[in-house]
Amino acid sequence: MMNLPLNKSFAQKISEHSTSEARADALLLFMKAHGNSFYDESVTQLEHAIQTAVLAREAQAPIHQVVAALLHDIGHFMTDEHDENRDFQAEDWYHEDVGAEGLKPFFDARVIEPVRLHVPAKRYLCSVDAAYYADLSPASKRSFGLQGGPLSPAEISTFENHPHFDAAIQLRRWDDRAKVVGLNTPELSDFRREVAACVLVT
Ligand SMILES: [Fe+2]
Numbered sequence: 434m435m436n437l438p439l440n441k442s443f444a445q446k447i448s449e450h451s452t453s454e455a456r457a458d459a460l461l462l463f464m465k466a467h468g469n470s471f472y473d474e475s476v477t478q479l480e481h482a483i484q485t486a487v488l489a490r491e492a493q494a495p496i497h498q499v500v501a502a503l504l505h506d507i508g509h510f511m512t513d514e515h516d517e518n519r520d521f522q523a524e525d526w527y528h529e530d531v532g533a534e535g536l537k538p539f540f541d542a543r544v545i546e547p548v549r550l551h552v553p554a555k556r557y558l559c560s561v562d563a564a565y566y567a568d569l570s571p572a573s574k575r576s577f578g579l580q581g582g583p584l585s586p587a588e589i590s591t592f593e594n595h596p597h598f599d600a601a602i603q604l605r606r607w608d609d610r611a612k613v614v615g616l617n618t619p620e621l622s623d624f625r626r627e628v629a630a631c632v633l634v635t
Pocket of ligand 1: 481505506608
């Protein structure tokens with residue numbers, strides 16, 4: 434894997450707070466500051482994050498999955514990877530690894546692993562379900578090749594046995610549906626309680 438362009442200020446901004454509520458506020462503030470660019474052809478990064486988390490809530494998923502849904506693309510926020518950057522979608526910046534590594538000091542595996550696995554989950558679903566690939570958005574189809582394309586049979590079986598396989602697949606399905614233009618959703622701050630309940634304070 435290439436060197437990750439991790440935004441160090443993310444860790445600094447969260448670490449300087451010692452209560453879970455203050456850490457949650459710092460994280461949401463970071464998202465607000467970095468999420469107003471368009472992620473793809475339809476919605477902003479912030480709208481996409483909120484819509485993904487709303488779908489997790491609607492599915493009555495455990496709280497850690499709601500938070501994973503909200504944070505799954507935070508690697509894009511950390512690298513300022515978006516449509517105004519020339520190289521966006523011309524190369525893969527491993528946003529799932531950037532996000533998981535950046536979140537690692539602050540959350541346990543129930544949040545980290547679905548974030549890390551949401552791109553392999555897409556590669557998995559494309560590999561086992563032709564209809565899934567056909568339904569992807571144009572941007573998601575474009576990035577599929579950059580992300581490595583289909584999994585081999587051995588990779589498919591390894592992935593299916595991963596302890597966070599189910600959570601990763603669920604997150605991926607919410608992710609794919611969370612691109613609705615103009616959808617009415619709660620404010621980002623509405624997720625403060627869930628983030629504060631999951632964030633680690635050491
Ligand atoms: Fe996403």
